[in-house]
């Protein structure tokens with residue numbers, strides 16, 4: 001269809017839709033009715049013509065792409081060599097991120113299945129992002145934003161959508177003295193790192209480390225540093241020492257729904273700035289870059305990894321009681337973090353992190369607990385390893401290959417940013433998986449106090465009869481440093497996190513993809529796993545009234561999600577959402593304002 005005819009058809013469609021009172025809205029700032037955000041799908045008269053897509057492409061510094069699912073060759077012929085190649089690629093999180101049609105997860109049972117967008121702006125500049133936002137708005141397209149595609153709830157992909165893909169924007173600069181734009185000259189400068197929207201944590205850690213600095217980020221190397229992770233809060237192994245990642249945000253540059261590039265910091269657009277510090281990704285605009293506070297790299301940071309097996313149920317219950325009593329009395333505080341896994345078969349998995357201690361010092365701190373267990377070898381069997389590394393070098397691939405070879409997986413693809421990329425082997429199980437369920441709940445600090453430890457152990461024991469529970473000490477802030485707590489209170493994440501000593505995560509996943517005929521996820525296995533996970537979480541929920549769930553690591557079906565994710569901060573977040581995105585251009589599942597109809 002030629003352009004003139006197409007524009008006429010779109011106008012007629014918009015008028016008809018206005019008369020029908022449904023699919024069109026009258027913008028206050030424009031005289032022509034535009035389709036409602038997200039209402040225009042391929043095949044409808046409002047869908048942009050080939051010429052309009054081409055015209056958008058010509059304006060970009062980056063590229064306009066038509067993404068395809070990476071699984072296409074498998075959908076066509078599962079036995080083909082091309083499919084076999086795809087299945088290998090799917091095991092590499094960085095390879096997935098280089099494909100605009102891919103996501104880290106393949107779907108979530110009963111919720112979403114990975115889908116490639118119809119078109120994507122592979123953005124290289126903030127102006128590319130602004131062009132994409134304006135184009136989506138003008139045409140009423142279903143807009144999605146993707147950095148790494150790590151979102152568990154599938155919020156960075158959608159069928160029949162238009163994608164703004166930030167992967168190619170990964171410039172980084174490290175500053176000694178950063179003052180947010182628009183702040184008075186008398187403002188105290190901060191050491192900082194500025195990363196563009198597509199940057200992964202590994203890249204941010206490496207750049208900061210090379211200057212002797214540490215920037216608090218996520219545990220998983222391939223998660224994005226400026227996207228959904230940060231905007232939803234963001235926790236890493238050392239969050240008890242350094243705080244929630246969003247609490248280190250000094251400034252963001254963001255394209256809002258009107259297509260305008262804004263700066264948000266404590267001195268300009270402070271309400272938007274606050275909303276971006278925990279209010280969730282894909283909601284208030286497209287962040288083009290962020291500036292984050294850095295800290296001196298610690299001399300040492302490390303992990304204790306292992307397992308303690310108990311002989312029988314009674315010994316396991318005793319093990320849990322002793323561990324949580326020891327944790328509360330001797331470890332709970334800024335130095336220690338990460339998680340334990342309370343397993344069904346009477347085994348307690350340990351992945352504890354520490355900072356500012358050598359491996360020997362860490363071992364010394366654990367000694368009283370270990371010695372007590374060693375006195376009863378018929379009841380408890382322990383295997384533990386302790387590793388530590390300098391906080392500026394651990395991110396360097398060469399260093400990690402030499403000193404942490406057993407724990408890391410280097411990206412060995414020829415030509416793929418050679419000698420740079422790697423990921424933790426412990427994250428491998430989450431690459432290209434299909435979620436049956438994923439649930440989380442913050443545990444209040446009160447449950448860790450001496451008079452509640454018996455109860456805490458019993459409820460974790462009872463829940464573990466259904467499924468494994470991961471108890472993340474560094475995803476609550478009750479034991480955080482005073483500085484981390486102070487900055488954390490200025491974020492928009494659910495305030496219950498300040499009084500929570502841990503986040504419990506219980507999840508189940510499997511293989512398969514609905515995109516590949518004959519290789520679908522096992523729905524019956526999934527339903528059974530989900531029922532058991534839910535039974536475990538029901539026990540935790542019943543013991544934690546008024547608590548909540550972490551928006552970035554949560555259930556697609558989380559009940560009462562506004563309160564659960566944001567608590568008392570929700571009304572203010574909704575008010576800011578209405579102000580910056582009155583028509584609901586940025587919409588995603590259980591994101592702020594998503595309960596309101598698009599206008």
Ligand SMILES: Cc1cc2nc3c(=O)[nH]c(=O)nc-3n(C[C@H](O)[C@H](O)[C@H](O)COP(=O)(O)OP(=O)(O)OC[C@H]3O[C@@H](n4cnc5c(N)ncnc54)[C@H](O)[C@@H]3O)c2cc1C
Pocket residue numbers: 104144145146147148149150151152155156166197218219220222223224225226227228229230231232233234235236280281282283285286287288427430552553588
């Ligand atoms: C293997 C794995 C390990 C993880 N480890 C941790 C961890 O240690 N700590 C932790 O706190 N969380 C962790 N997470 C959860 C993580 O925080 C979420 O998956 C988060 O959504 C990832 O954000 P992203 O930008 O990387 O992903 P994406 O899927 O690209 O984006 C997530 C959301 O943010 C939006 N978004 C992306 N970029 C932008 C942008 N530039 N501007 C505005 N919105 C944007 C998307 O639209 C989407 O809604 C982990 C997840 C995985 C899969």
